Amino acid sequence: NAGVTQTPKFRILKIGQSMTLQCTQDMNHNYMYWYRQDPGMGLKLIYYSVGAGITDKGEVPNGYNVSRSTTEDFPLRLELAAPSQTSVYFCASSSPLQETQYFGPGTRLLVL
């Protein structure tokens, strides 16, 4: 049981480039989340999904897009990367009946 997996672990992007951060969970959770953690700060919610085909914005959605075509996968798309998107990105999942969120190991992104 792998839980929540994220790829890549680390990536350097140039300003203006695009990329997709991958997130997969094998716990059949309906709810999935993307958070970002800036240096020395807490996590902030970017987007979330309550099931396949249903997504919504969190606190800091600008510059990002998501999709949810399956229960297992919740990719985060960065278009036109900017230095302000340098951060560590965490994917998490939970079920409506559970109070605990399970986190992936994070993806560290550096935009130069």
Next chain:
Amino acid sequence: AQTVTQSQPEMSVQEAETVTLSCTYDTSESDYYLFWYKQPPSRQMILVIRQEAYKQQNATENRFSVNFQKAAKSFSLKISDSQLGDAAMYFCAYRSFLAGGTSYGKLTFGQGTILTVHP
């Protein structure tokens, strides 16, 4: 909207001693969950302990315990017999009791407290 505040950016403790990390929160809800997460240098988010607001009894997990003061909206974490492996960033987090509605189970985090453990 809910907010979570951790007023101690850094704390330190001697090995085998006890340390308390503070957390306050603001909410208009009566039922909710509170969590403490540990983030070691590996960046993995590790759940330390959780508290249901409707329970008066403070949660305990081995060397970790909380002091939950609902009226004061305070939720502190006590680490007893501190170990070198406890060194990490600690985050306090809030979640609405109902996973649906406008919250969808999302977590609201505090800014974190860096804990250093001295041998």
